[in-house]
Amino acid sequence: xxxxxxxxxxxxxxxxxxxxxxxxxxxxxxxxxxxxxxxxxxxxxxxxxxxxxxxxxxxxxxxxxxxxxxxxxxxxxxxxxxxxxxxxxxxxxxxxxxxxxxxxxxxxxxxxxxxxxxxxxxxxxxxxxxxxxxxxxxxxxxxxxxxxxxxxxxxxxxxxxxxxxx
Amino acid sequence: xxxxxxxxxxxxxxxxxxxxxxxxxxxxxxxxxxxxxxxxxxxxxxxxxxxxxxxxxxxxxxxxxxxxxxxxxxxxxxxxxxxxxxxxxxxxxxxxxxxxxxxxxxxxxxxxxxxxxxxxxxxxxxxxxxxxxxxxxxxxxxxxxxxxxxxxxxxxxxxxxxxxxxxxxxxxxxxxxxxxxxxxxxxxxxxxxxxxxxxxxxxxxxxxxxxxxxxxxxxxxxxxxxxxxxxxxxxxxxxxxxxxxxxxxxxxxxxxxxxxxxxxxxxxxxxxxxxxxxxxxxxxxxx
Numbered sequence: 001x002x003x004x005x006x007x008x009x010x011x012x013x014x015x016x017x018x019x020x021x022x023x024x025x026x027x028x029x030x031x032x033x034x035x036x037x038x039x040x041x042x043x044x045x046x047x048x049x050x051x052x053x054x055x056x057x058x059x060x061x062x063x064x065x066x067x068x069x070x071x072x073x074x075x076x077x078x079x080x081x082x083x084x085x086x087x088x089x090x091x092x093x094x095x096x097x098x099x100x101x102x103x104x105x106x107x108x109x110x111x112x113x114x115x116x117x118x119x120x121x122x123x124x125x126x127x128x129x130x131x132x133x134x135x136x137x138x139x140x141x142x143x144x145x146x147x148x149x150x151x152x153x154x155x156x157x158x159x160x161x162x163x164x165x166x
Numbered sequence: 167x168x169x170x171x172x173x174x175x176x177x178x179x180x181x182x183x184x185x186x187x188x189x190x191x192x193x194x195x196x197x198x199x200x201x202x203x204x205x206x207x208x209x210x211x212x213x214x215x216x217x218x219x220x221x222x223x224x225x226x227x228x229x230x231x232x233x234x235x236x237x238x239x240x241x242x243x244x245x246x247x248x249x250x251x252x253x254x255x256x257x258x259x260x261x262x263x264x265x266x267x268x269x270x271x272x273x274x275x276x277x278x279x280x281x282x283x284x285x286x287x288x289x290x291x292x293x294x295x296x297x298x299x300x301x302x303x304x305x306x307x308x309x310x311x312x313x314x315x316x317x318x319x320x321x322x323x324x325x326x327x328x329x330x331x332x333x334x335x336x337x338x339x340x341x342x343x344x345x346x347x348x349x350x351x352x353x354x355x356x357x358x359x360x361x362x363x364x365x366x367x368x369x370x371x372x373x374x375x376x377x378x379x380x381x382x383x384x385x386x387x388x389x390x391x392x393x394x395x396x397x398x399x400x401x402x403x404x405x406x407x408x409x410x411x412x413x414x415x416x417x418x419x420x421x422x423x424x425x426x427x428x429x430x431x432x433x434x435x436x437x438x439x440x441x442x443x444x445x446x447x448x449x450x451x452x453x
Contacts, residue, residue: 018174040167041205055271060204064174129356130269
């Protein structure tokens with residue numbers, strides 16, 4: 001089946017088998033191996049990508065369902081100016097050890113910060129409760145997402161000083 | 167894991183979905199959020215020849231109140247139920263259950279209709295809808311019918327839907343004043359299926375219980391109603407003793423089995439405690 005999916009801002013038109021899962025389309029067809037396959041049963045969240053602005057588990061969706069849609073993978077977080085604030089914060093706060101869950105964690109974190117730039121500990125833990133990490137004990141992941149929120153807020157202030165009110 | 171081959175059909179309207187179901191019958195499955203169906207297909211427990219994707223059908227999603235009932239479209243995603251101010255304001259049993267379904271990422275995609283049609287006895291919404299006395303709206307190319315949730319849920323993974331029928335929506339009777347409800351769920355971790363779940367809805371009338379609805383999750387072959395406990399409560403004074411007795415009756419009704427999540431005896435005990443606590447919480451909400 002012919003599909004066209006915009007992945008990280010680039011339109012990709014391909015012929016795929018209807019049973020091809022979105023995660024395999026990303027990893028095998030497009031070579032974007034930042035999206036990981038963990039449990040393969042929609043429990044662990046390692047395969048999380050953004051569909052539009054919403055985190056979804058790409059191991060539990062067919063590529064044909066993304067036809068006409070926009071997908072962001074971890075590769076799409078990095079912009080021309082370098083690392084996305086959430087990537088920088090995971091590095092700074094040691095929000096990862098083995099790195100396997102990290103792409104999913106960062107995408108869920110980025111989606112959370114879009115809605116709520118100053119999440120509490122509970123907000124973050126709630127948001128990442130569909131993502132399993134076996135290394136960190138989550139402490140530094142929570143810190144990293146909050147730090148990214150603060151960095152994004154101060155970036156926004158620098159970019160638009162006129163928007164700051166007393 | 168790769169599912170078996172199938173033909174993918176994208177339905178843009180209810181009529182188109184129904185016509186595809188007419189055409190492919192038993193060999194077709196409706197694809198909603200896919201949170202249960204796709205894992206089943208990957209494990210080859212299900213190998214439909216045709217998938218009818220109803221995600222593009224906008225008229226299947228939405229939450230509104232009309233003609234004395236809350237109407238939830240079958241394709242309404244869990245996250246939209248969690249976020250619904252209408253549900254938060256008037257339907258506490260639904261409002262407490264929705265954030266406990268699976269995990270946030272699954273809730274972004276999973277739908278209430280898909281969950282009900284999957285008919286997993288450990289699914290949460292079936293019990294809530296039993297407590298609330300909901301009706302299921304079912305369409306086929308020959309017309310529409312409504313089915314009480316009690317009759318819709320037939321057995322494990324089995325509903326009253328015919329192969330050519332589509333669940334289009336759910337109707338929940340609008341609760342009156344002095345009503346309350348809640349959902350209690352025991353799970354080993356976020357995202358796990360319920361070890362035990364209990365939904366409670368209480369309608370008070372002149373200081374006594376008018377109607378009590380109690381639905382049980384994961385303690386039998388389907389979500390089912392604790393009918394004896396409901397009958398005992400109807401007309402009763404809302405005392406601790408009456409609620410404790412309802413808990414005991416519900417525990418007797420439950421048919422749990424031993425599994426990795428706990429022994430049958432343990433689950434039965436949790437039913438008893440949850441029914442009692444749930445009734446107390448519902449009574450507070452009804453005040």
